Amino acid sequence: MRERAAYVGPTILLTLVQTMISWAVFAPPVLAKQALPEMGLDPAWIGILPTILFTAAMFSAMMSAGLVTRFNPMRASQLMVLSCALGSACIASGNLGLVALGSALIGAGLGPATPASSHILSRTTPRHLQPLVFSIKQTGVPIGGALAGFVGPPLTLLWDWQTAILVVAGACLATALIIEIWARRYAEFADAAIRVKLELIGPIRLVLSSPVLRWLMAGCVPLVIAQYALTTFIVLYLQEDIGLSVISAGAVLAVAQASGGTGRIIFGAVASRYLNPLTTLLLLALGGSLAAFLTASFTVSWPLALIYAVGVIFGASAAGWNGVYLAEVSRRAQAGEVSRTTGAVTFIIFGAVVIGPAVFGAVVALVSFQVAYIGIGFFVLISVFAFLRALKHVRADAPA
Numbered sequence: 001m002r003e004r005a006a007y008v009g010p011t012i013l014l015t016l017v018q019t020m021i022s023w024a025v026f027a028p029p030v031l032a033k034q035a036l037p038e039m040g041l042d043p044a045w046i047g048i049l050p051t052i053l054f055t056a057a058m059f060s061a062m063m064s065a066g067l068v069t070r071f072n073p074m075r076a077s078q079l080m081v082l083s084c085a086l087g088s089a090c091i092a093s094g095n096l097g098l099v100a101l102g103s104a105l106i107g108a109g110l111g112p113a114t115p116a117s118s119h120i121l122s123r124t125t126p127r128h129l130q131p132l133v134f135s136i137k138q139t140g141v142p143i144g145g146a147l148a149g150f151v152g153p154p155l156t157l158l159w160d161w162q163t164a165i166l167v168v169a170g171a172c173l174a175t176a177l178i179i180e181i182w183a184r185r186y187a188e189f190a191d192a193a194i195r196v197k198l199e200l201i202g203p204i205r206l207v208l209s210s211p212v213l214r215w216l217m218a219g220c221v222p223l224v225i226a227q228y229a230l231t232t233f234i235v236l237y238l239q240e241d242i243g244l245s246v247i248s249a250g251a252v253l254a255v256a257q258a259s260g261g262t263g264r265i266i267f268g269a270v271a272s273r274y275l276n277p278l279t280t281l282l283l284l285a286l287g288g289s290l291a292a293f294l295t296a297s298f299t300v301s302w303p304l305a306l307i308y309a310v311g312v313i314f315g316a317s318a319a320g321w322n323g324v325y326l327a328e329v330s331r332r333a334q335a336g337e338v339s340r341t342t343g344a345v346t347f348i349i350f351g352a353v354v355i356g357p358a359v360f361g362a363v364v365a366l367v368s369f370q371v372a373y374i375g376i377g378f379f380v381l382i383s384v385f386a387f388l389r390a391l392k393h394v395r396a397d398a399p400a
Contacts, residue, residue: 007125010074010186011133013179014117015140017077020175021113022144024084024106025053026257027168028091029232030148030250031161033239038161039096049103050232054353056107061115061346062203068116068339074186077116078179083109085172092165111350114326115342120189122330122338130330131277135268135323142260142319145231149254153246203344211393212332213341217348219281219386220325222379224349225356226288226318229376230256232357234295234311237369242307243300256311260319268323277328278391284324285383287317292380296373318380 028035028049067076083105090102117137125133148168155164207213231253238249267284271277291314298307326342333341363372 007121007129007133009182010117010120010124011137013074013182014077014120015137015143016175017081017179018113018117018137018140019143019147020081020140020172021084021106021110022141023147024088024144024168024172025110026145026148026231027088027152027165028103030152030235030253031156031164033236033246034156035094035161039094039099049099050228050357051354052100052103053107053110054350056104057111058347058350058354060108060111061343061350063112063343067112068119068189070190070192072183072187072190073116073119074179074183074189076112078176078183080109080113080116081172081176081179085169085176088165088169088172092162092169094162107350111346112343114346115339118326118330118342119339120186123189127331129272131271131280131324131327132265132268134327134330135264135271138323138326139261139264141322142257142264142315145257145319146254146261149235149250149252149257153250156246203340203347206334206337206341207344210332210334212390213329213345215386215390215393216325216329216332217345219285219383219390220345220349221352222376222381222383223285223288223318223321223325224352225360226292226376226380228353228357229292229360229373230295230314230318233360233364233369233372234314237295238298238307241369242298242302244304244307248304252307252311255308256315257319259312259315263316263320264323267320268327271324271327276391276394277324277331278387278394280324281321281328282384282387282391284317284321285380285387287313288321289377289380289384291317292373292377296370296377298370 032049087102087105087107087109090098090105093099093102118134121133121137122130151167152161152164155167207217234256235246235249235253238244238252239246242249244252267280271280275283291310294310295314298310326345329342329345330338360372360376363375
């Protein structure tokens with residue numbers, strides 16, 4: 001009973017943190033069609049805010065090893081949520097300079113979130129339960145996306161997009177106050193002797209030294225880009241090309257995100273009890289590739305129910321892999337290096353997110369959404385190959 005209490009409490013708090021940060025990340029793209037014209041920009045500029053946001057997240061993630069070990073990691077999580085609250089308030093101003101600053105502040109809050117949570121959960125959770133517990137924590141990402149899809153558009157119609165973003169800021173601020181009740185209990189994870197510094201080479205070299213981690217890193221990049229092709233562009237695609245209303249398009253995203261959240265729990269349980277985590281990731285990559293091809297085939301004649309069904313598949317696969325993946329990264333990390341290893345992987349993930357939306361948006365602008373999603377379908381097949389290679393190395397190392 002005491003063992004269970006050790007990880008249940010932090011899992012709940014860290015899931016709440018992840019939800020609020022993700023809501024702050026996903027809310028602006030959902031409202032881009034309404035917000036960008038008011039700022040004097042074409043909706044095609046939707047990719048610029050994620051680029052700013054995830055560039056900031058890349059470098060804040062690389063500092064996370066020092067942050068989460070020198071300071072209380074739950075206190076650090078509280079500061080991340082506050083950064084997202086401030087960033088959302090800046091975006092709500094509608095001023096282009098403050099919008100850029102706000103995107104950077106949200107990115108600064110997003111970057112260290114995963115290393116901080118991995119630092120806590122890897123120490124409090126039994127190894128055999130880590131895929132499930134990490135997956136539960138990662139449900140905060142699709143829950144945040146679902147909130148963006150379900151809450152943002154109605155608030156925009158009722159008031160305006162600025163009010164919708166300010167609601168996100170208020171929710172982040174309230175979460176920071178809730179965390180204050182329990183934050184001091186996590187001071188035991190702090191180490192004042194650790195220096196906070198920006199490491200670019202050491203953590204990456206640490207990951208590259210392991211064949212399994214190398215292939216895990218390669219496998220995550222296409223899946224990350226597929227996930228953000230879904231979360232960043234699907235609402236605009238469904239409005240511009242398929243002719244859905246902002247309410248219906250947002251609901252498709254919300255259903256996809258809800259599917260991703262449910263899928264994370266299911267796949268985490270499967271990877272904890274039934275299948276090898278790498279086999280689970282392999283199957284999810286296959287599902288993500290199929291979903292991207294189906295999304296590219298949408299037309300105005302598709303029934304809405306069928307579009308929802310594809311959204312469910314896309315969400316479950318392209319947004320359902322993270323918890324199993326992060327648990328496997330933590331498991332394969334060297335002793336005492338979970339935070340640095342996760343920080344390095346997070347740096348690569350956010351690097352993919354910086355490049356991915358920009359390239360995807362360029363393909364959309366030059367050709368079409370359909371061609372962009374077909375490209376995603378083929379690209380995710382690289383993840384299938386990478387996880388097969390990682391699985392081969394794990395099996396080869398098993399006798400030792």
